[in-house]
Amino acid sequence: MTLRSGRDRLPNRMAMGAALVFGLLGSSLIASLILGGWRILGEPRALANLLSNVWDPLAGHYGIGPFVVGTVVVSLLALVVSVPLALGTAVVVSQSVGRWVKESATQALNVLTAVPSVIFGWWGLQMVVPWVRTHAGGPGFSLLAAGLVLALMVLPTLALFFTQALARVPETYREASLALGGTPDRTLVRVILRCALPGLLNGLFVGVARALGETMAVQMVIGGNTLMPSGLRDPGATLTTQIITDMTVFPPGTRGHAVLDVMALILMIGMYLLVRLSERWGRLS
């Protein structure tokens, strides 16, 4: 009896153990970033130094302003391009096509979400950078190129979330609207999209999180320039790309490494806020 109850409890204990290990790893990661970054955060005028626009680590200037701007601009650009396309795809897949097409499209989107980011970066180097150079001028390596590559990367994720959100709207709502004389377009805008809004926003936050965190593909096309960009055609850098560029030159314990820890912390706080917003809208949906 005792042996049997012990066996019965084993899966639960294993699950609890795994959860505990995961929790400890997560907490230690956050703790290491805070401890690592404290060297900078504890300095006088830390915020003024960090928020300046001069990144010259060899001269002791650690302004991360250009990277914060780069991160925001590239993410926004990616969303501006990808959200309408993703929404259009989701509407077509969830409303207007047959079952076979719907399933094929969903599978294709699933496959696209699994494509490694370096493939998107490679494609960006071959196609997007020359396109930007030809049509917008400049060297091609730019915030614009990074935003376009990122748009393609987040598009499948957004389209999948949007499709699921639209599919959750009860069919009876659509039928009721049409029965009351609403046109299909009016039904889509006034009923279906409105009802699916919390789910759509939930998907949007996940897309933003992916855009904020993406590193490799963006690094390959953004140019890695540390000056404050003055336009979309300018090369630039994001928080993640600058971390990967400079992490080998600043070993743990150095002031530069502390700044990279702060940059990682800023990203994690941003991600946390997005997850909270996503949860909030998810609950509403």
Added chain:
Amino acid sequence: MAWMWALLLTVLAMTSGAVGANSGRAHLSVVGATSVLAYLRRAVPEWERNHPGYTVSLSGGGSVAGLVEVSQGRASLAVSDIPPREEWTGSKPLVAVPLGRLPVVFIVNQTVPARAVRVKTLRALLAGRETTWPRTRVPVVVMTRPLASGALQVVRWRVLGGQRLSPRAIVQLSNGAMLAAVRETPGAIGFLETGRVPAGVRTLAIDGREYSARSPADWSYFSTPTLYYRVDASPEVRDLAQFLASRGFRAQYGITGDAS
């Protein structure tokens, strides 16, 4: 539950098998600059054949990463294009074994009209003071490497006299990325650590001297990839370092002469 025990036993059996297979084999690791990785990939198996019971792993990560790992005892040998600094090694003394000299070649896109420049002009181009190519209106696009790059240090100190590269320079993470970016970008100029003249780009002659794999000694710009180990390193680590620094076929990978 039976499946879970079966899985557990299988994992244990596999693990013990792996341990058994590796027991008696010692492991050495080489970490650092990627500029001589191709050479090391050829040389290390030769050393392993002469030392049965030893395996050697090779990883990139950059010069600084190699120096940090060796100083902290997490790697056996570091490969670095740049001299160790206290903040990387924690003041731990390291023994240096130079591999030789590796040319740093200046490459330009095929659209660039210039084939040769004076060093003064090269300095102005790389520093961003000249924004178009001489006697043309082709804009200059400067490509550079991250701060940890040995090639960047050579360019900064040997060409620019300690000045910074153009603040508008575009950063490429590896030699391969640099080559691809210069090849594809009109007006681009960059630099590579290489012993071979790469295809798809032009090399620039500086002050009348052009790099040639046949007479590398005539070229003035080179990095000095060096192996580093701790003073308390085992005899095998010292032997591996000496072996790697003395292979005759280093020249096939562009590594020539001594580092002096």
